[in-house]
Amino acid sequence: MKLSLGPIPYYWERERVIAYYNRIADAAVDIVYLGETVCSKRRALRLSDWLEIARRLTDAGKEVVLSTLTLIEAKSELSYMRSLVENSRYLVEANDMAAVNMLEGVAPFVIGPHVNVYNNRTLELMAHAGARRWVMPLELDHDSLVALQAGRPAGLETEVFVYGRLPLAFSARCFTARAHNLSKDDCGFRCADYPEGLFLRTREGKSFLNLNGIQILSGDTYNLVNEVGAMRALGVDILRLAPQLQGMLEIIEVFRRVMEGNLELSFADAILAMQQPDGFCDGYWHGTAGMHRAHAR
Amino acid sequence: MELVCPAGSLPALKSAVENGADAVYLGFRDGTNARNFPGLNFDPDEARQAVKYSHQRDVRVFLAINTYPRPSQWKKWCRAVDKAATLGIDALILADAGLMDYTARSYPDLRLHLSVQGSATNHEAIDYYVRHFGVRRVVLPRVLSLKQVQNVLTKVDAEVEVFGFGSLCVMVEGRCTLSSYVTGESPNSSGVCSPAKFVKWEESSSGRRSRLNGVLIDVYAPDESAGYPTLCKGRFEVGGNIYYAIEEPTSLNVLDILPELMRAGVAAIKLEGRQRSPAYVGQVTRILREAIDACTADPETFSPEVRWLEQLDKVAEGRTHTLGAYSRPWQ
Structure with missing residues (x-):
C-alpha cells in the first residue's frame, strides 16, 4: 500500500508552496498530486513553476501527478487543462469530465474524487477511456467499496481519501470574496489571507464548514486512520492525505507508521488530534452523515 | 424555445x-x-x-x-x-x-x-x-x-x-455533498437535499430556530418569516459576522x-x-x-x-x- 499527498486546496503564496514541497521531498509519501484544483484566478504559480516542483519531487523519488481544475466554466480554463493533458511526462488527475474527454485515447490518467464513479459500470467506462487509477468519491462508504473492488477492472489502482478536510462543494460564487463584501471579479485574492481556509461556524459556535474561495470544505477533518487495516484487506492501493499547513510531516509519519504496523491506533489518533484545531469525522466511510464520527474514541 | x-x-x-x-x-x-x-x-x-x-x-x-x-x-x-x-x-x-x-x-x-x-x-x-x-x-x-x-x-x-x-442551487449540481455531510443523504445518493425528516423547529426566547440533523441552520426573530432550512441558505458566523454566508433564500x-x-x-x-x-x-x-x-x-x-x-x-x-x-x- 502506498501513501499519497493530494493537491493543496488553499491559495498559498509561491514561496510557501515551493518551501512546502521542498520538505515533502524528504517525507515518507510515495505519490504527490500537484496543481490548482479550485480557482483558475489563483496564478501565483505558473505551469513552469509546477513542472519545476514536479522535477524536484521526481528526483527525490516521488511519483508526480498533475491535477486539473474541478469546475470548468471559461475557455481559458479549458486551454490550461489542455496544456496539462499534453504534458508528455506526468500522469494527469482528471477532476472534471472535460479532462476525461481530452485524455481518452491520448494518455493514461487518474480519475480524481470529483468525477462521479459510484458503480462498477462507470468504473469500467473510465478504465476503458484510459484510467489507470481512480480515487473513490468522498461520500461513498465501505460497503460500496467492497463491491467496487470485487468488480474492479484489471490493472486499475484504487485510491481512497483518508485524511483532511473534505472538499464538499464547488460554486460559481466565491464565498471568501463574499465574506468581504466583494464580487469574484474584484476578489483581491482575499483567499490568500486564509492558508487553512475561512472558518464557518453555526450561531452556537460549533465548527461546521470551511470557506475556501469557490470551494466549501468540511469544518472537521476526515480521519480514517483506524481503517488502514480494512483498506489493506480490501486491496486498496493508495491512501491519500490532504495537504494542510500545520503538522503535515507529523501526519505523514503517523500514517506511514500505522501502515507499517509500527504505531498503536490509539497513539496515532492522539498524535493526529494535536494537529487539528477542530474535531474529526468519518461518517461517510461508515455509511452515515459525513460529519459524524462513528469510530469510538 | x-x-x-x-x-x-x-x-x-x-x-x-x-x-x-x-x-x-x-x-x-x-x-x-x-x-x-x-x-x-x-x-x-x-x-x-x-x-x-x-x-x-x-x-x-x-x-x-x-x-x-x-x-x-x-x-x-x-x-x-x-x-x-x-x-x-x-x-x-x-x-x-x-x-x-x-x-x-x-x-x-x-x-x-x-x-x-x-x-x-x-x-x-x-x-x-x-x-x-x-x-x-x-x-x-x-x-x-x-x-x-x-x-x-x-x-x-x-x-x-x-x-x-x-x-x-448555488453549487455546481452533481458535485455537492453538503447535504450528505450533514444528514447522510445527498442529491447524488438519495435524490434529496436537506431532507425534511432531519428538520427540527425549536421555539426559544431568542426566536425560532431551525436545525438540520442537530446543526443550527438559522434563528428567526419573532417578526421574521422563517424559510425552509436548506443548509446553504442559513445564517452562519464567519469572521465574527453573522450573515447568509453562502446564499440568501x-x-x-x-x-x-x-x-x-x-x-x-x-x-x-x-x-x-x-x-x-x-x-x-x-x-x-x-x-x-x-x-x-x-x-x-x-x-x-x-x-x-x-x-x-x-x-x-x-x-x-x-x-x-x-x-x-x-x-x-x-x-
Missing part, C-alpha cells in the same frame, strides 16, 4: 399542461430521481397515465432517473430504466455515465438528456456524453454566466436546456435575459419545482408561457412585464429573485 415544467404529481402535471407547458418532466416514486420527497412522483401506472394525458395534448414527457446508483442499487436503477423504456416517454434524463451506457446499449432508440446532476459545465465534458451515448440534450448546471452559456452553445453537438425559474428568474438566451440558441427553459403544489406549477408555467411567447414574437423590444415579476416574486423563495450565476456580480 421550449418550456419544460415540473410534475411532482398528476395534478401538478395537469396544471402545467393546462397552463402552456411544451414538455413536462417527472420521476418514479423512489430514490432513482433527484426529487425523492415523501408523497411525490409516479408509479409506473401513473406515469403511463401521465404520458397518455400529455401526448393527447401534444405535450412531451421526460422522465428523470438522475441519481447515482451505488453497487447495491445498480439493479434497481436498471429496472427503472427498463420500466421507463416501456412508457412511451419522449426522453430519459440521466446523470450517471454507467447507467447511460446501460441505457444506450439496451434501448438505442430512447432519446437521452444529460441531467443537471450530470454536472457538465463545458463543451468538452458534454462532448464525452454525446460521443459515447448519443446524448441529444444537456441541462446546464446553474454556475455559468450568460456569456459562458453562449459560448457552450457555439461548440456543442446537442441541444441545451437551462433553468429559468425556481429554487436556486431567493429564487432564480431569467426573464431579464430571455431574449439573449433565445438568440444564443437555447432549446429549452426549465422550471424547477417538482416538490411544489399544482397551483404553484400552474401559475409559474402560465407566466413563463406568456413571457416566452412575447419574446418569440418580438425579441428586440421584449422586456418583462412588471406584473409577471410581481407574481413570480410572491411565490419565490424569500419572495425575491436573482439572475444567479448568469450575472457576474452575483458570483
